[in-house]
Structures are given as C-alpha cells and as structure tokens.
Amino acid sequence: MSAGWFRRRFLPGGPGGPLPAAPRSPRPRASPVPYRRPRFLRGSASGPAAPDGPRRPDARPVRCPARGRALPWNAGYAEIINAEKSEFNEDQAACGKLSIRRCEFGPEEDQEWLTLCPEEFLTGHYWALFDGHGGPAAAILAANTLHSCLRRQLEAIGEGMVATPPPMHLSGRCVCPSDPQFVEEKGIRTEDLVIGALENAFQECDEVIRRELEASGQVGGCTALVAVSLKGKLYVANAGDSRAILVRRDEVQPLSSEFTPETERQRIQQLAFVYPELLADEFTRLEFPRRLKGDDLGQKVLFRDYYMSGWSYKCVEKSDLKYPLIHGQGRQARLLGTLAVSRGLGDHQLRVLDTNIHLKPFLLSVPQVTVLDLDQLELQEEDVVVMATDGLWDVLSNEQVAQLVRSFLPGNREDPHRFSELAKMLIHSTQAKDGSPTGEEQVSYDDVSVFVIPLYSQSQGSSGH
Amino acid sequence: MSAGWFRRRFLPGGPGGPLPAAPRSPRPRASPVPYRRPRFLRGSASGPAAPDGPRRPDARPVRCPARGRALPWNAGYAEIINAEKSEFNEDQAACGKLSIRRCEFGPEEDQEWLTLCPEEFLTGHYWALFDGHGGPAAAILAANTLHSCLRRQLEAIGEGMVATPPPMHLSGRCVCPSDPQFVEEKGIRTEDLVIGALENAFQECDEVIRRELEASGQVGGCTALVAVSLKGKLYVANAGDSRAILVRRDEVQPLSSEFTPETERQRIQQLAFVYPELLADEFTRLEFPRRLKGDDLGQKVLFRDYYMSGWSYKCVEKSDLKYPLIHGQGRQARLLGTLAVSRGLGDHQLRVLDTNIHLKPFLLSVPQVTVLDLDQLELQEEDVVVMATDGLWDVLSNEQVAQLVRSFLPGNREDPHRFSELAKMLIHSTQAKDGSPTGEEQVSYDDVSVFVIPLYSQSQGSSGH
Numbered sequence: 001m002s003a004g005w006f007r008r009r010f011l012p013g014g015p016g017g018p019l020p021a022a023p024r025s026p027r028p029r030a031s032p033v034p035y036r037r038p039r040f041l042r043g044s045a046s047g048p049a050a051p052d053g054p055r056r057p058d059a060r061p062v063r064c065p066a067r068g069r070a071l072p073w074n075a076g077y078a079e080i081i082n083a084e085k086s087e088f089n090e091d092q093a094a095c096g097k098l099s100i101r102r103c104e105f106g107p108e109e110d111q112e113w114l115t116l117c118p119e120e121f122l123t124g125h126y127w128a129l130f131d132g133h134g135g136p137a138a139a140i141l142a143a144n145t146l147h148s149c150l151r152r153q154l155e156a157i158g159e160g161m162v163a164t165p166p167p168m169h170l171s172g173r174c175v176c177p178s179d180p181q182f183v184e185e186k187g188i189r190t191e192d193l194v195i196g197a198l199e200n201a202f203q204e205c206d207e208v209i210r211r212e213l214e215a216s217g218q219v220g221g222c223t224a225l226v227a228v229s230l231k232g233k234l235y236v237a238n239a240g241d242s243r244a245i246l247v248r249r250d251e252v253q254p255l256s257s258e259f260t261p262e263t264e265r266q267r268i269q270q271l272a273f274v275y276p277e278l279l280a281d282e283f284t285r286l287e288f289p290r291r292l293k294g295d296d297l298g299q300k301v302l303f304r305d306y307y308m309s310g311w312s313y314k315c316v317e318k319s320d321l322k323y324p325l326i327h328g329q330g331r332q333a334r335l336l337g338t339l340a341v342s343r344g345l346g347d348h349q350l351r352v353l354d355t356n357i358h359l360k361p362f363l364l365s366v367p368q369v370t371v372l373d374l375d376q377l378e379l380q381e382e383d384v385v386v387m388a389t390d391g392l393w394d395v396l397s398n399e400q401v402a403q404l405v406r407s408f409l410p411g412n413r414e415d416p417h418r419f420s421e422l423a424k425m426l427i428h429s430t431q432a433k434d435g436s437p438t439g440e441e442q443v444s445y446d447d448v449s450v451f452v453i454p455l456y457s458q459s460q461g462s463s464g465h
Numbered sequence: 466m467s468a469g470w471f472r473r474r475f476l477p478g479g480p481g482g483p484l485p486a487a488p489r490s491p492r493p494r495a496s497p498v499p500y501r502r503p504r505f506l507r508g509s510a511s512g513p514a515a516p517d518g519p520r521r522p523d524a525r526p527v528r529c530p531a532r533g534r535a536l537p538w539n540a541g542y543a544e545i546i547n548a549e550k551s552e553f554n555e556d557q558a559a560c561g562k563l564s565i566r567r568c569e570f571g572p573e574e575d576q577e578w579l580t581l582c583p584e585e586f587l588t589g590h591y592w593a594l595f596d597g598h599g600g601p602a603a604a605i606l607a608a609n610t611l612h613s614c615l616r617r618q619l620e621a622i623g624e625g626m627v628a629t630p631p632p633m634h635l636s637g638r639c640v641c642p643s644d645p646q647f648v649e650e651k652g653i654r655t656e657d658l659v660i661g662a663l664e665n666a667f668q669e670c671d672e673v674i675r676r677e678l679e680a681s682g683q684v685g686g687c688t689a690l691v692a693v694s695l696k697g698k699l700y701v702a703n704a705g706d707s708r709a710i711l712v713r714r715d716e717v718q719p720l721s722s723e724f725t726p727e728t729e730r731q732r733i734q735q736l737a738f739v740y741p742e743l744l745a746d747e748f749t750r751l752e753f754p755r756r757l758k759g760d761d762l763g764q765k766v767l768f769r770d771y772y773m774s775g776w777s778y779k780c781v782e783k784s785d786l787k788y789p790l791i792h793g794q795g796r797q798a799r800l801l802g803t804l805a806v807s808r809g810l811g812d813h814q815l816r817v818l819d820t821n822i823h824l825k826p827f828l829l830s831v832p833q834v835t836v837l838d839l840d841q842l843e844l845q846e847e848d849v850v851v852m853a854t855d856g857l858w859d860v861l862s863n864e865q866v867a868q869l870v871r872s873f874l875p876g877n878r879e880d881p882h883r884f885s886e887l888a889k890m891l892i893h894s895t896q897a898k899d900g901s902p903t904g905e906e907q908v909s910y911d912d913v914s915v916f917v918i919p920l921y922s923q924s925q926g927s928s929g930h
Binding site: 153156157160166168169170182183185186188191192193194195196197198199200203274289290296299300301302304307308309310311312313329330364366368369 | 618621622625631633634635647648650651653656657658659660661662663664665668739754755761764765766767769772773774775776777778794795829831833834
C-alpha cells in the first residue's frame with residue numbers, strides 16, 4: 001500500500017508490536033455448553049493466559065484517530081477499548097488510502113510492473129475492523145493483509161474499473177471492448193467488479209491466514225468488516241457480527257447484516273443435510289426450542305429443518321437427542337457448540353473439543369457487500385457512517401447510536417477532532433454503569449472498536465480517479 | 466374440503482372435465498436454445514398437439530367468479546384466459562373455504578376422526594393459481610390436491626394453532642403446555658406453524674403429483690401461488706413466477722418474490738458445485754455474459770461463480786465452453802437450457818433433451834411464505850390483493866396494475882361484481898394491441914389468470930375461529 005497507509009495493532013497499552021510470537025498449540029474448545037459472553041468458548045487454552053472471565057473496570061480506552069497527516073480529511077476516526085478478556089486485544093483495525101495502479105501485465109508480473117508502471121490511476125479509501133477470537137493472531141494478520149489482497153484484486157480488473165460498462169474481455173495489455181451488448185444485457189456495472197474484488201480479496205486473505213497460522217503453529221479466527229470508498233461509492237463488506245450504519249439527520253440505514261449461526265441457520269443446516277458426515281454422528285442438524293431430553297422421546301415437539309422458515313411438530317426419535325448443530329438463542333447461539341459467528345477469516349484448525357469435527361466447512365469467508373451511492377445522496381455535513389464491532393451493538397441499538405451522533409455533532413461544530421471525540425463518546429457509552437448518555441444502564445464486557453467516517457468531506461473531496 | 470369448496474379446471478370452452486386421460490410418453494425438451502415465449506422449450510412432444518406457436522386473437526376470456534353462494538363475501542374474483550398455446554389450458558385455479566377440524570387422534574386415524582370429531586374449529590379461505598408447463602396434468606393435480614394437503618397439515622398442528630405461544634409438546638390427545646419459556650425465547654408464533662404447514666403442504670402435494678403422474682404415465686410441472694386467510698392474517702406462499710401484490714390507496718406492496726434461474730442463481734450454482742455429477746460434464750456451472758466460443762479460449766472474460774454476488778474476470782479454459790447451467794437473461798433465462806422457473810410442483814421425470822440430466826434436483830417445491838397482518842392494517846374498502854400468473858406481470862408492472870385498480874374501483878362502487886369486472890379488465894389489459902387502459906401497447910401471448918381479493922370485507926367478516 002502506498003504512503004499514507006495506516007494500520008494499528010491494538011495491543012494492551014498502545015499500538016504497535018509484533019505478531020504474538022510464541023507458537024501455540026491448537027486451542028481446544030470447551031465442551032459444547034453455551035457460555036455467557038465471549039464469542040469463543042474457553043477451553044484448555046494454551047498461549048497467552050486469559051484472565052478469569054471478563055474484567056472491565058480498569059480497562060483503559062485507547063484513543064486512536066487515524067494518522068491525520070496522511071489522511072487529511074477522510075481518515076475516519078477510530079476509538080478502541082480493550083476489555084482485557086485476553087492479554088492481546090482481539091480487536092484490530094486498519095485504515096488508509098487505497099492506491100490502485102495501472103496493471104498492464106497482469107498481477108503475475110507484479111515485480112516488473114512496479115518498476116514500469118508506477119502511476120496510480122484510481123484512489124480510494126479503506127477502513128477495516130477485525131474482531132478476533134481464539135487469540136489475536138488472525139485479526140492481526142487480517143489487518144496486515146486484507147488491504148493488499150484488495151488492492152491486488154482491484155488492480156487485476158484494470159481498465160474494467162474505468163470503462164462503462166466493463167468490457168467482457170480483458171486480456172493482457174489489450175482491452176477489447178468486445179460484446180458490450182452482452183454486458184449491457186446482463187446489466188453488469190463497474191460496482192459489480194468492485195463487489196467481486198471484495199469477495200475475492202476476503203477469500204485470498206483467508207487463505208493467507210491459513211498458511212501463516214499453519215506455518216507458525218498459531219490458531220484463531222476473526223470477523224471482518226470493511227468499508228471502501230471508491231469512485232463516489234461506499235462499499236461495505238461484512239463477514240461476521242460487526243456492523244456499519246449510515247446516520248443522517250432523518251435516517252438510519254444499516255449498511256451490513258450480521259452473520260451468526262441463527263441468521264444463517266438454513267445454509268448451515270443444509271450443508272449438514274448434504275454432508276451428514278460433517279457432524280460425525282455427534283450432532284443433529286434439526287432445530288428444537290431447547291435441547292431435548294430422554295423424557296421427550298416419542299413426544300411431538302416443535303422443530304425446524306433446513307428447508308423450513310416456519311415451524312412444525314415431529315415425533316422425537318433417539319437421534320434427535322444429540323446436541324444440536326445450532327444451539328441457544330440470540331447472543332448465546334453457538335455453531336457446533338463452539339462459535340458465535342458463521343462468517344469470518346481464519347479458524348481453519350478449529351475443531352469441536354475432543355472431536356475431529358471441523359468448524360470451517362460451516363464457517364464462510366465470503367462477505368456480503370452493500371453499496372451506497374454517495375453521489376446520489378444529498379450529503380449534509382453531519383452525515384456519518386459508524387462502523388463498530390459487536391461490543392458496541394450488544395448494548396446500543398442503531399437508533400440509540402444515531403441519537404448519540406445527532407446529539408453530539410451539532411454542539412461540537414468547531415472542534416476539529418469532533419468525529420474522533422464522537423467515536424470516544426460512543427465507546428464510553430458502552431461502559432456507563434449509570435448516567436449513560438442514553439439514560440439507560442448499559443455495559444459491554446467485550447472489546448469495542450468504533451470508526452466514525454464523515455461522508456460530507458468524503459464526497460466533496462473524493463476525486464474518484 | 467368442506468362444502469363450499471370450489472375448484473375449476475380451465476379447459477378450453479369452460480370449466481369441468483377430467484384429467485387428460487391419454488397416457489403420454491415423457492416430453493423430451495428441445496435442444497437447449499432459448500425460445501421466445503413459452504415457459505417450456507417445445508420438443509418433439511407427444512400428447513395433445515400444441516398449435517404452431519402462440520395464437521391469441523380468438524382466445525376467449527372465460528369469466529370465473531368464485532361460487533358466490535358458498536363464499537358470500539370473501540370469494541375473490543378470478544378471470545382466466547387461455548392463450549391456446551396447448552389444447553388444455555395450463556393455468557389452473559382453485560379457491561374455497563378452508564375448514565380446519567379438531568384432530569384429536571392424529572392424522573393417521575383420519576377415518577375414525579371424521580366420524581368422531583366432526584366439529585370445525587378454525588375457518589380460513591384459500592386461493593391458488595397453478596401455471597402448468599409440459600401439459601396441464603400437474604397443474605390440475607395441484608388444483609385438486611394442494612388444499613387437502615394444507616388442511617391435513619394444519620389439522621396435524623391441532624391446538625398449536627390456537628395456543629399462544631404454541632406449545633413445545635403436542636402429543637396425542639394431551640396438549641402439554643410444557644417449556645413455554647423455550648418457545649417464547651425462540652419467539653415461535655402461531656404464524657410460524659402456518660408457514661411450516663404451507664411449506665410441508667407444498668412438499669406433500671409435490672409427492673402426490675410425482676406418484677400420480679408416474680402411475681398414469683403423464684408428465685409436466687406447474688408453478689404454485691397460494692393465498693390463505695386465517696385468524697386475521699393473510700399468508701402468501703409462492704413457488705414459481707406468479708406474483709401477488711397488495712394494492713391500497715397510497716401503497717403497492719409485493720407479497721411474493723419470483724423464483725427463476727436468475728433469482729436463484731447462487732443456490733443452483735452451489736448445488737452444481739456440491740454435486741458436479743448432476744451436470745454430467747455437459748454444462749458449466751459458471752455464469753458468463755454470453756455463451757463462450759472457441760475464440761474466447763485463453764482470454765480473460767467476465768464470470769461469476771456460486772459464492773459471488775459481484776463479477777470478476779477469469780482466463781477461459783476449455784471446460785468453460787460448455788453450455789451454461791443457467792443461460793440467457795430476463796425472461797429468456799433457462800435452467801439447464803430447459804426451464805424458466807426454479808421452483809414449482811411436479812417435473813420429477815423432466816430431463817434435458819437426449820440426456821439423463823434431471824431438472825428436479827435444481828427445482829425446489831418449497832415455497833417462500835410472506836405474512837400480511839390484516840388486523841394491523843387500517844383497511845379501506847378498495848384495498849385488494851391481486852394474484853396473477855406471469856402472463857399478467859410480463860406486460861404490466863406492479864404500479865401499472867395498481868393504477869388500473871385505483872382507476873377502476875372508485876367509479877364502480879355500486880356494481881356488486883366490480884371485483885370480478887376488475888379481474889376481467891386486468892386480463893383484457895394484457896390483450897390490448899392499442900388503446901389499452903395504460904395507454905401503452907402491451908400484449909401477452911401466455912395464459913393469464915388473475916384473482917382479485919377484496920380485503921376490507923375479508924377483515925370485517927373474518928371471525929378467525
């Protein structure tokens with residue numbers, strides 16, 4: 001990434017520091033019994049010792065405005081807090097300028113191209129939050145890597161990024177504008193290429209994490225929430241349970257959906273239907289209102305299978321008494337008794353405790369991408385995107401965050417750091433045992449990371465290319 | 466179904482008549498080349514001879530108000546037109562009162578129960594449209610069967626339909642209100658049971674059609690769009706490309722989504738990824754802007770795989786030159802070069818012409834169900850649901866239909882047949898070569914069926930139970 005790139009490793013006490021160096025054996029997960037807050041069930045973990053359950057009172061908020069020098073107007077403002085669930089902060093963040101260079105020879109001649117074609121032909125901006133579990137390793141790798149994967153994917157598209165519609169053919173130096181009628185008939189737009197690039201970048205990054213963690217004997221995974229501003233559009237790619245929302249004067253618009261065992265129930269159950277061997281006779285793919293007991297045998301109980309949105313009754317058989325593939329509800333829901341998210345990066349080694357059952361086939365790295373057309377919005381000075389890890393959304397609703405944004409910004413128009421202060425205030429709202437800005441008691445015991453991205457200057461200042 | 470049940474077989478010249486009797490050999494489909502209008506590619510079909518392509522001028526509209534005697538206020542009004550694509554009309558419809566009886570002994574003792582428990586404890590209303598392909602057999606069977614499947618499924622739920630929340634256990638005579646906390650935590654509502662019943666009824670009906678067509682040596686399939694009014698809610702279940710919309714004075718709300726190879730691309734591609742043998746080396750699961758040719762070999766062209774919402778470029782290999790799993794766009798899009806819908810009933814025998822590649826694994830019978838809470842709407846006298854087969858929606862948008870509804874009803878308040886006349890007018894709008902009500906030229910060459918369901922009297926008159 002070009003100059004201006006900024007990445008923070010949020011280690012306790014401040015940024016910086018290397019990847020956790022000590023090789024760690026795979027962390028077995030605890031027995032599949034839902035456990036209160038952490039995304040990960042704690043097992044007989046080796047590696048950095050986790051404190052005995054969440055602690056908060058002495059956790060120090062770490063204020064981290066993005067490096068203002070390199071990113072004068074579009075930095076976004078981050079605020080991160082370490083809940084001290086573990087020695088290393090499992091939340092990681094990255095943001096910076098995204099410089100897409102003309103790639104005339106295809107990515108395989110990267111080295112030559114760096115010399116021959118230094119020119120930058122498209123500039124975007126990138127913000128990313130990674131919420132790690134099973135240690136910070138995957139989140140740190142993702143924060144170090146994903147933007148490079150994305151840059152590579154965007155550069156591979158080359159002229160497809162600037163032609164409208166993108167050409168059907170793209171070969172070597174020659175950009176053949178052949179068959180535009182087919183591209184037009186399919187309605188393929190430049191933004192579809194960016195969406196494809198984000199999807200591919202997540203998968204490429206996932207593969208890098210697999211390789212790196214395997215090589216260093218480390219484990220872990222992370223959620224990933226990425227916002228990219230490019231050519232007048234804001235792309236939000238999400239894999240996990242972080243969230244981005246657009247807050248305007250009269251509108252709150254979700255820019256991402258959460259991927260959890262509950263929201264992806266049908267996909268997960270269907271995979272188990274197609275490949276029953278993935279459950280190794282230890283789990284049932286059916287959903288019941290609670291885990292069934294011996295007493296339920298022969299009774300008709302409520303259930304759902306993969307093809308059902310609704311519920312029905314079935315007569316309980318012995319196999320229904322197995323542990324459910326997805327168990328628990330709301331924030332307690334777990335995939336294979338182990339994981340609270342259904343998409344993310346890493347976790348290739350993750351297995352159910354004391355079994356050979358892998359989580360990964362159920363866990364996808366593909367993000368869902370939403371596109372916000374900034375040029376179509378009549379942006380106001382106080383329109384912002386708020387990106388945050390689940391620590392924020394566990395205690396504040398979209399509407400509550402929007403209210404905090406709207407009550408904070410107008411009174412601080414003169415403050416050059418007001419977006420940064422807003423991020424800080426949002427974090428502090430999750431720590432307030434009483435006297436919180438929303439007047440309600442709300443405490444998050446999780447790591448919390450927040451980006452506040454002002455859109456007005458974004459849209460004003462963004463040349464696109 | 467109880468007295469008051471009404472079903473029409475829309476054979477040319479009027480209702481009535483048996484199932485087409487002549488056993489027909491499976492209809493091989495034409496080579497996978499998109500063909501203009503019919504849902505089905507015409508092959509060397511045996512069975513009732515189809516005329517040479519669509520004809521319209523002399524097609525007679527058949528006016529079919531539901532039997533008013535048995536359904537005094539809630540009948541809905543149907544209008545059907547046979548495009549004479551085939552000897553038998555492939556559009557079929559059914560509507561009537563849905564009488565759910567107390568089922569104390571479970572469905573397996575149906576006969577005893579009919580004698581012992583004649584009481585009806587829940588009354589609903591049912592409307593259904595079936596758009597057949599490959600002959601009318603499946604559509605006729607569906608119109609004869611689906612309501613019975615649904616009644617059976619609803620009766621099997623028994624007291625689960627009236628308790629709030631539905632009990633977790635339902636066993637024999639005894640309704641055990643055990644574990645209500647789990648049902649409440651999961652947020653399971655009575656409407657989820659009705660959704661489940663609709664999902665199961667579609668699958669049960671699909672199995673009946675498979676059995677009956679196999680036994681009689683017939684073939685074919687159909688789409689299914691069903692509306693059920695029950696306990697103050699309207700359920701709309703859809704499998705195929707028919708559509709239902711709610712039209713109110715200031716609002717048009719889609720009540721269904723279409724299921725076509727394009728709308729279900731990712732599901733279909735993923736199935737081919739999981740079971741590549743389903744394509745028998747004849748098709749490629751990848752999507753390209755057009756079918757690739759030898760000239761494209763080695764070039765980078767736009768493509769999408771199952772995990773992608775966006776587009777990317779790939780270098781064309783020989784296997785990419787195969788016929789695409791989903792080919793064509795819009796109304797020309799075909800699944801395996803053969804079928805224009807991706808959900809429906811029947812088609813168990815349907816194969817790609819001259820191959821052993823079956824359509825059915827890709828074709829689902831599960832409907833998507835949407836729920837409209839009538840009690841929550843402040844219904845006006847002219848609020849209606851319009852249900853129609855694709856023949857209508859091919860030439861009229863939701864907004865155009867809404868405009869026609871709004872321009873027709875207020876001027877005909879005194880006409881007791883105005884909803885029936887509206888259905889007729891909507892059909893005629895699809896036949897107007899010029900001077901159409903919308904002022905635009907629009908002609909449908911397909912069979913067209915329309916239900917207009919007035920909601921005001923529905924909601925006023927519906928006792929629920």
